Amino acid sequence: MLSRSAEGLYWLGRYLERAQHLSRLLRHQTEALVDRPVEEIHFGWLRIYGSLNRQPPVGSLELLAQDAYSLADSYTLADDLTFEPTNPDSVWSGVASGRENARHVRHCLSAEMWTCLNRTYLRIQGLTIQDIWASTPERFYAETVAEIDTFAGVTAATMYRDEGWRFLNLGRSIERVQLSSALLHAHITAAEGTQDVSEAAWTGLLRLYHALEAYNRTYSLAVEPRQVLDLLATDARLPDSLSRSLDMLSAELAAAAPSPNDEAAGAAQRLMGRMSALVNYAWLDRDDPRSLLRRLNAHGRELHDLVTETYFHYPVHDAPLR
């Protein structure tokens, strides 16, 4: 398929994954605003901004004594993360950029996929933080998460399993690895710097990954950070675990077309192997999960560059003619 179309689909996958991931985090965060102690709310914002590696608009995230301040801040922070058009990671930016990429490659999507995505775009387009904050902001995030899930379902049900499908899923899975490694890293960092919220924070993390029941079944009702991390990293039965995302990534990469750039393709395969080994083997012997997550994330960035060189922007002078 045309390199530019493949790249458009790859980015479509990445952007929607990003918008959904952040919507999920914000849903949990806005739910917490209702009844959780202010320390936990503070922890949640620290974790989100940490995982995005972004400076909050209110300057530093100081923990304030009074509830009122923290809630007022929450409004500003949620706006920054949801609708701020200059924030490339905001939910709106993800949906709009995803939809813009989809518009470029619309002829490669099924009609149902486009309609589904376009509806989501049109729904969010006119909204502001006031509109969603007045009643139940978590409902907005839940809807966004559900709509992107629907898009994935419609995609699975209607999209021809050609190269386009591969590149869309390649984008999704690489983004998932990046988001997860960054989130777990930010979680550990934030948890270390915060007292009193530890247990709740780890339970919340399990909920975020739809993993609480699995955890209770596999381990015990006592929440042990180390066991939580093990589950989220290595349990291949968990939809969003690192190990599963890496398996998906590795399968898409292996199935992609023969590349016009053998050198980069080989390097991508080797890097993929190292990334999988980090989680599937090195993880269990680890002393420092944070440094491992950091390495995984850095490898993910390199892999992105290699995929780009392999399929999208390869040098044409010695590319094969077909």
Added chain:
Amino acid sequence: MDFNDYELDGRIYDEMFHADGSARSQYQGVHTALTGTSATDLADIQDQVTGSFSSEGISFKVYGDEEGDERIIPVDCLPRVLSGSEWSELETGLTQRLKALNLFLSDVYGPARIVEDGVIPVDVVRGCPQYRIEMRGFQAPHGVWVAICGTDLVRTNEGFKVLEDNLRVPSGVAYMLANRKAVKASFRRLYRSSRVQDIEHYGRVLLTTLQELAPEGTSDPAIALLTPGVYNSAFYEHMFLAREIGAELVEGRDLLVDDGVVYMRTTAGLRRVDVVYRRIDDDFLDPVVFREDSLLGVPGIMHAYQQGNVTLANAPGTGVADDKSVYAYVPDMIRYYLAEEPVIANVETYLCRNPQGLEYTLDNLQNLVVKRVGESGGYGMLIGPHASPAERHEYAEQVRANPADFISQPTLALSRAPCLIDGGIEPRHVDLRPFVLHGRKTRIVPGAFCRVALRKGSLVVNSSQGGGGKDLWVLEN
């Protein structure tokens, strides 16, 4: 709904009604159905049609429009209906016209007999900015310069007339298909009982046409649709057609020319392209030959074309045949090349480059429509009867300064068709653009993008200027 307040004007042909207020035979079904439909139901139908355009993102872009990057084209849910015999005649006329135009192009870039024989003055042809000197001596594959043509037709009390031939990169066919899809779904029973001729095979016909034009010796030609990109006003259509015909949708940066062969950059390497359905203007096609500042084009593609290694549809240089001055000579071309009388008439046209034409135009500005030769899309024209004396005066100055840039035509009483306006049914002016395809033979899908001037009294149907679309039903015989 009733039609008691529906305004009829003897000077203007009404598509639905005879002058005495009875419905024309091809409109009987629609008339009965509308009479039996309540205003609320019609409003629902209109909402449904508009809604489907919005969720499907059937949009276009207006140049110079700051705020909205994409606009949904307004669509009126009431179909315009033509009888099968009306259509057959149009079909004959359109086929005849395109045949003559292709012969004209082969001629003016070849021996130029038509000029030598004094049928068209040499400076009308050579002075035309769309005349591409680079194409001289070139023979288009199979003699086909224009493979895809969108002819603008209007109807007056005197019958159908050709308003304009669009022979470069005509657009609108996606709207023809989208209008049908939406309107058909909303008038289910009426549609079924009306026995409307199908147009959904347009994509297959286009594909066949393009395949027939592939360079000799290519068995399974690779076809690419070349678009200026997502910011072009017709991008939706480019995307839509690429999908309909299973072509890759490429931009200039996706293509490259090596040793006279065109390749596209794919995930598996460079793949040869045999036919390019190009939707970018001549000027931007190849920076080596045409505008060197073009970033949209493909350096070397003209060379590949001239070597016969790739087919471009339409060929570069076709603009000389749809130029507004050359237009005046099309009936003579038909007589000259085909020895036939034109089946569809032209609109009477005065060329300001001729002293008599200039004088007549300036003396009768208040009754004429004056157009700039190089403009399209309804830009740069003066509608005499609707302009203020000051506007006419200012325009006259421009005409006097560069007479060769202007032509004038009588203000036509374009026919009107019923439209749903503010909950009631009112007549609005319409035209139609059927699409004529020519590969080894001419093929026309029985339908058209029917444009409507939604503003009351307006004669401007261009979507960039407040026009909308309508579905056109051609009934079976």
